[in-house]
Amino acid sequence: MKEIKFYKVAIFINALVPLALVGWDWLHGRLGADPLNFVTRTTGTLTLVFLMLTLAVTPARKITGVQWLIRFRRMLGLYAFFYGFLHFTAYVWFDKFFNLRAAAEDVWRRPFIIVGLTSFFLMVPLAITSTNGMIKRLGGKRWQRLHKLVYLTAIGGVLHFYLLVKSDTRRPVIFGAILAVLLGYRLYVAYSSKLKAKPLSLTQTAPPR
Amino acid sequence: MVIKKAGDIKSSEITDRKTYLNRRQFMRGATLAGSVVATGFLYRQLLAPEPVLPTPTGKVAPDAQAAPKQWGLPGEEATPYQDITHYNNFYEFATDKYSVARTSQSLVTRPWTVSVEGLVNNPKVYDLDELLKLAPQEDRIYRHRCVEGWSMVIPWLGFSLSEVLKRAEPQGNARFVAFETVNDKKRNIPLTDALDWPYVEGLRLDEAMHPLATLASGIYGEALLPQNGAPIRLVLPWKYGYKSIKSVVRIKLVERMPPMTWNLAEPTLYGFYSNVNPKFAHRLRDQTAERRIGEYGKRETQMFNGYGDEVAQLYAGMDLNYYF
Numbered sequence: 341m342k343e344i345k346f347y348k349v350a351i352f353i354n355a356l357v358p359l360a361l362v363g364w365d366w367l368h369g370r371l372g373a374d375p376l377n378f379v380t381r382t383t384g385t386l387t388l389v390f391l392m393l394t395l396a397v398t399p400a401r402k403i404t405g406v407q408w409l410i411r412f413r414r415m416l417g418l419y420a421f422f423y424g425f426l427h428f429t430a431y432v433w434f435d436k437f438f439n440l441r442a443a444a445e446d447v448w449r450r451p452f453i454i455v456g457l458t459s460f461f462l463m464v465p466l467a468i469t470s471t472n473g474m475i476k477r478l479g480g481k482r483w484q485r486l487h488k489l490v491y492l493t494a495i496g497g498v499l500h501f502y503l504l505v506k507s508d509t510r511r512p513v514i515f516g517a518i519l520a521v522l523l524g525y526r527l528y529v530a531y532s533s534k535l536k537a538k539p540l541s542l543t544q545t546a547p548p549r
Numbered sequence: 550m551v552i553k554k555a556g557d558i559k560s561s562e563i564t565d566r567k568t569y570l571n572r573r574q575f576m577r578g579a580t581l582a583g584s585v586v587a588t589g590f591l592y593r594q595l596l597a598p599e600p601v602l603p604t605p606t607g608k609v610a611p612d613a614q615a616a617p618k619q620w621g622l623p624g625e626e627a628t629p630y631q632d633i634t635h636y637n638n639f640y641e642f643a644t645d646k647y648s649v650a651r652t653s654q655s656l657v658t659r660p661w662t663v664s665v666e667g668l669v670n671n672p673k674v675y676d677l678d679e680l681l682k683l684a685p686q687e688d689r690i691y692r693h694r695c696v697e698g699w700s701m702v703i704p705w706l707g708f709s710l711s712e713v714l715k716r717a718e719p720q721g722n723a724r725f726v727a728f729e730t731v732n733d734k735k736r737n738i739p740l741t742d743a744l745d746w747p748y749v750e751g752l753r754l755d756e757a758m759h760p761l762a763t764l765a766s767g768i769y770g771e772a773l774l775p776q777n778g779a780p781i782r783l784v785l786p787w788k789y790g791y792k793s794i795k796s797v798v799r800i801k802l803v804e805r806m807p808p809m810t811w812n813l814a815e816p817t818l819y820g821f822y823s824n825v826n827p828k829f830a831h832r833l834r835d836q837t838a839e840r841r842i843g844e845y846g847k848r849e850t851q852m853f854n855g856y857g858d859e860v861a862q863l864y865a866g867m868d869l870n871y872y873f
Contacts, residue, residue, distance in 0.1 A: 350581050357588040358596065365598060372598045372647050373636035373842045374699055382596055435835075437847065442837070449830050504833060506697075507814055508644035508743045 344411055351412055355419045358386055359426075376434040383427040384456075388501065388515050390420035391494045395522040402529070414470055417490065421467040424460045452503035459496030462489050494519055599635075599647040620704040620769065622690055625841075628701035630769050632842050637776040638695065639795060640743045641732070649776045656775035656796070657736040663781065665713060667801035668723035673716075677780055681766055683716070684708040688770070689763055691786035693793075694825045694854045700839045705784050706767030711758045719754060719802050726757040727807035728783060729799035744810055750783070750794040751807035751821065753863075761786055761859055764797075787856040789823045820873035824864070825854035829873050 362382055365371050371378045397413040400406070431453075436443040447453045466487055468474070475483045498519050502512035564572075620627035637649040661677040675683075686706050694700045714726070732740060732747035740746050756762065763784040766773055773779040778795025785792050791811050801807075811819035818832060827837045827850040838847040853860050864872075 346577055346580075350584055353581065354584050354588045357585055358592045361589060361592055361597065370598060370600075373632035374646075374840065376840070376845065377699070378598060385596055434845075435847075442835075445837075446835050450832060450835070452833065506644075506833070507640070508741070 344408055348412065348415060351415055355390070355415075358382070359423075376430070380427065380430040380434060383423050383430055384501070385511075386423040387420055387427050388494075388497050390416055390423055391490070391497055392515070392518050392522065394420055394490065395494060395519070399522060399525045418467060418470060421463045424463055428457075428460050452500050455496050455503065456500035459493045459500060462493045462496070466490060466493075491523060494523075599651060620688075620690060622692070622702055625692070625702050626843075627690065627704050627769075628842050633701060633703055633768060634774050634776060636699075636842060638697075638790065639776055639778070641730070641738050641740050641746060641748065642776075643739075644741060644743045650774075652739065653775035655737040656779065658775065658780040658796075661780050661798075663797055663800065665717045665800045667727070667803050668720040669802050670718035670720060671716060675713075680713070680764075680781065684712040686766065689765070689784070691761075691763075691784060692854050693784075693786065693790055694839060694850065696789040696791065696819070696823075696831065696834060696836075698834045698836075698839050699842055700848070700850075700854075701842050703784075704769050705763060705765040706770060707763045707765030707784065709760045710762045710764045710783065711760065713764060713800065714754075714758060714802075717802070722804050723802035724754055725751055725803050725805065725807050726754055727751045727799075727801045727803050728794045728797055729801075730794055731796045731798045744814055748794060748810045749807065750792060750809050752785075752792075754802070756785075756860075756863055759860060759863065761856060787824060787853040787860045789819075789825060791819065792823050822864075822869070822872050824852075824860075824869060824873075825850060826852060826869055826873065828852075829870065 362371075362379060366375055366379070369375075394413060394416040397409055397416065401409040432438060432443060436446065447457060466489060469478060469483065469486060478486065498512060498515045501515060502509060505512060635650045636646045637653075638646055639649045639653060642649045642652040659677070662674050663677070663680055664672075664674045666672045685708065687708055689705045689707060691703060691705060692700060693703050728750045730746075730748035732738065734740060752762070763786075764781060765778075765784045766781050768774075768777060773782065775796075778793075778797075781797055782795040783793045783797060792809075806821060809819070809821060812821060825836075829836045836850055839850045840847050851857070
């Protein structure tokens, strides 16, 4: 029990390492010619990284049988939201300087921004309902159904990345491939459990021997 | 298995509680430190910016504050040499702007020839040194606007492209000029598979003859570095940066509108004319404003990048939202 607590602290600290290094590089003028653009891009990538880590928890748990991995999922998900929030803030602040009219026009004209914003806002209810109290209030089933929204966020996030690159699609495609594996695993599990369920129902209708 | 009774273990062999706890603390500390270092390493490998190379020339290295006034424009400082040489789009070498400075260093730029050919009376293959002496080299300080939404002020060294074209004597049916970037792998160009090579560009002949259309061979009085299009490139300050083709080896006069690389890749985003236009509703990048490299705020983008007085008459009567 105490070890899980320690691992949580370790993950918490590790997840802040990229942010700390971005801050360090910024202070030392090492973010290149366009530091604001760099910060925007990096926080975006980190959002995707944490979304993938969050979605990797369930497959990893089922394949390895290490059940307590689930205990880290909430924190990873909240970090995805945290970096998503920084990414969103970087856009509204550094790109639009809180000029909401310009931002609205930008969103209207550029599909990749609509996709990105939607994906981010879909995470908001998930972050709000991430506490134990909220899980109880919603009830496990409903809570789980709500939190399936994270699949849409992840798909939207990768699509957002894919749409915004000019011609070199390698990075978004890598994220897409990882996401395909993570979601594909879930489909496979759901499908194969249905297959198993079928013969069971057949035996029910079979005449007694 | 030997199971010792409690009595069989000497009390001196039992790890005392304090040592046990210390050991655990130590293991935890090591795990934490080790994982943090590993995460930091991973970040540095995958996401962090390129380590910045020092400015490769000792002679001119004006930084943002110290850039001599004569290199700037009224009210607009020249962009630091370090930024001009370390923030480059040159897709043959790399698709991110930070690593081109490193990956392009071994480009072989000597010997170099530029072929002027096609519908001309005097076709000629120029040796670089001969080409550079065709007209006096001038300091030309122009704004440079990238379609991605950033801009610089760059003190080029060069002369008008028209000097070359005039000597070639275009024939009556020559209406366009096609340009081609070097794509010889023996010159140490990795040629990423981001686009189809060679990189090609084109201009209408009257655009190419305009005095602002510059054949540049230097920046801040220094010879061009590979990342900036060494040894010779085009500079078209009223058009988006990708029109200013780098490391030119061929200039061909033609009758029909020639292909251009970015237009072939994304025809709805990159048109043949590609004049800087704040009203153009580009699907990927906002064109109404730009970030001047070195500044934190944004500047409003000007029509023709502020060169309307000089070039607007080239497009009289044209709907520039259609001919983008």
